[in-house]
Amino acid sequence: MTATGELLFEGADWDFRTLQRVCDACEQVARDELKLDVYPNQIEVITAEQMLDAYSSVGMPLFYKHWSFGKHFAFQEASYRKGLMGLAYEIVINSSPCISYLMEENTATMQTLVIAHAAFGHNHFFKNNYLFKQWTDADGILDYLEFAKRYVAHCEERHGRLAVEHTLDAAHALMSHGIDRYPGKKSLDLRAEEKRAGRRRAHEESAFNDLWRTVPTGPAKSGAVLDVERRRQMLGLPQENLLYFLEKTAPRLKPWQREILRIVRHIAQYFYPQSQTKVMNEGTATYVHYRILNRLHQQGRLTDGNFLEFLQSHTNVVFQPEFDDPRYSGFNPYALGFAMMQDIERIVTNPEAEDREWFPDIAGTGDTMGVLRDIWANYRDESFISQFMSPRLMRHFRLFHLHDDPEERAGIRVDAIHDERGYRRLRRELSRQYDVGFIDANIEVVDVDLAGDRRLMLRHTVVKGAQLSEADTKRVVQHLADLWSYDVSLVEVDGSDKVLKEYVAHPRNIAVAA
């Protein structure tokens, strides 16, 4: 296998034998040198159109049908045709085997980059990061998606396309609030999940007896009002996972509607780690492809020309425009992640006095890959930045912190810059920008008026004065009411429990009258 010095390919053309050779070479470096631990790889070559297809269903190879994916497709296709948007070189899916899609237009060099990036970098991260381990089930996801697709299609057949569409619309609107943020009792097993859904349905069908419909329901239970504490406990309140709450307690949902909420919730949960580890995930993959391609070039398996082509795309990927640049649109996760990984490599192998003071644990230990693998396994963006952003890197990016208080007439205050006084504050602020606890609005179900009109009460705790946007919120609350099928109210309160705004919605009949 140590065929050093033998070129993998020349020029830009490739065929499937080339890809195989490239994979083998990358794997050798990844396994022997970087000691990566990856899922088995499956590499699929696709066309631009198929790439667009994948885009519109959030990158997944199979997904249930919904108009919103068609909308995204139309939108992306239009901007792609007009040349406003390039397509990604690859898409990689957190599954076992780990599927990477490569575009057929890529040159041989690009394919090498992409294989090293996706099939080894991302793949290692998916397999080893604690969030992915905790929240996703790589073995089961494809089967589960297949099940979801079949189930939704089946529901459409039985209950009509429109009813299913309404339920999905409502569920999608609440998707960002259908996530458990804290690990539950057991890890997710999507295969078992699918079987359970099948059993539930079978039981429901076998246990159906029309007779029960005719049995008189009798007088209502004693009018004794459940005391508040007990009611809240029984309903599991407060609950921030709105989809979960509706699935379990919404009084008039049909069983299939609950199952659809469950599907949407599971899928949201599956993507939850990805949103928390963008910087790390891309940083890892970029660092891995950079290491692998450099090694291949050193071994004489890439020509200088191909290597330069690689360097050029690599540089484009890790380009970070400055804040006053028209191209600036926030931090580029590739740039930030890669810079941090490289910085850690420097601290581990060649630290300065400052680094020894800031990072006594890792400075100068010499085992770059050991340190990085540990970081990749045990951190997410927020904790990663708050612990491993070095003063030197802050100086390199010339970071500064702006505090924009609308009450402050004079303008925006510069709160900290890259100097001795500011390093820690900068780092804390930056890591907060990646903290999901701050990114999503904090909305909880607080109570249900069981004795009265069954109104569902939600509460948004306003942080730093950022209230919900009114037009969107009205529509989302409407969806909520449709699912709950009684009135729903949402109050926004600030830190001192002062009510800032209240939304109330009454259910329309469409969602339940399916």
Add this chain to the structure above:
Amino acid sequence: MAIHIVDRRLNPGSKSLENRQRFLRRAKALVQGAVKKSSQDRDIKDVLEGGVVSVPIDGMDEPRFRREGGTRDMVLPGNKKFVEGDILPRPNQGGGKGGREAGEGDSEDTFRFVLSRDEFVDLFLDDLELPDLAKRKLAEVESEGIRRAGYTTSGSPANISVSRTVSRALARRVALRRPRPEVLAAIEAELADCSDEARRTELVAEIEALKTKMRRIPFIDPIDIRYRRFETVPKPVAQAVMFCLMDVSGSMTEHMKDLAKRFYMLLYVFLKRRYRHVEIVFIRHTDRAEEVDEQTFFYGPASGGTLVSSALQAMHDIVRSRFRPADWNIYAAQASDGDNSYADGEVTGRLLTDMILPVTQFFAYLEVGQENGLSYEMPNSALWTLYEGLRASGAPLSMRKVNERSEIFPVFHDLFQRRGPQERTAP
């Protein structure tokens, strides 16, 4: 560890086609409006080529809980001259800093995308139909259905009717008194228990006779077998013919011809797309009429005087020779500037009432006018007055006036709009 490399390029594409159709269905009203608007200012040939439409995003967005406003903290790269404690003026009043949100938030007020040709035309012609398509007849075998037609004694093994075969076999066995196995078993049991020699011989002989009879009369005989029979039946097909009568005389200006041709082009596309069994006959006339092919009809030059009756006469001749009114639904659409030679009026009226209108389901007359004329200000032309008289006496005529390109589609739509079964065609 094995690496699988799969070539997916040949997999069927357009996986999201269904999602797209769902999206279009959802946005139908909006898209339809956009399609009609965009078709007004396009060349008639381009109308049907599909293309980009913009629809307002309203009602198709997916709401989420989003937050806005409040105190904001951000860390940015690329500090050049700021030091801690600096106060920066806000870029523009109230806009806050950073165009980040603007790009992804509410700024997408319209949404542009490309419709394929088929999608475009389908939406374009969505709610149109030929009125009063009443006469249906068994046309040449074009469409066939299959239906059950009893049983037969021959056929393919796949079509064996088991129940029918078994019941016939049973009937035959009973009729021919085939011994039942139980009877045989009973005698055999008796034989086993019997010790009387004479009785035994008797029994053995009886068993032998029964067995022979069983062999002679089989359980299932080939004559029992029945096959399900199917036969093909022709399905009735409505046949229709549309006569397009266009005035191309000298009095028709370029603008009028353009209007008329646009109208016929719409008609042509509509019929071709919606009805498989529609014949279209193109007749153009000056002071004499000729039947032409579509190429000549739409693009050929011609000029001369005007005799409307010539076109009607030609239509009548063609109906007589090729389209028996008993079998065909006959439609006609006439476009003219309304000029006719005075002497011809009476002939035209007579032809129409006596020959044409009795056999047609629907006769549409489109009067094209000058570019700037408003339709209600136009003095009624000779033809219009004549037709109006006819309509007043109950003839199935529809009449419309058109001056501008933009009126073509509404008028067309009005004439061919789908109606409930009770409503008659537009007056």
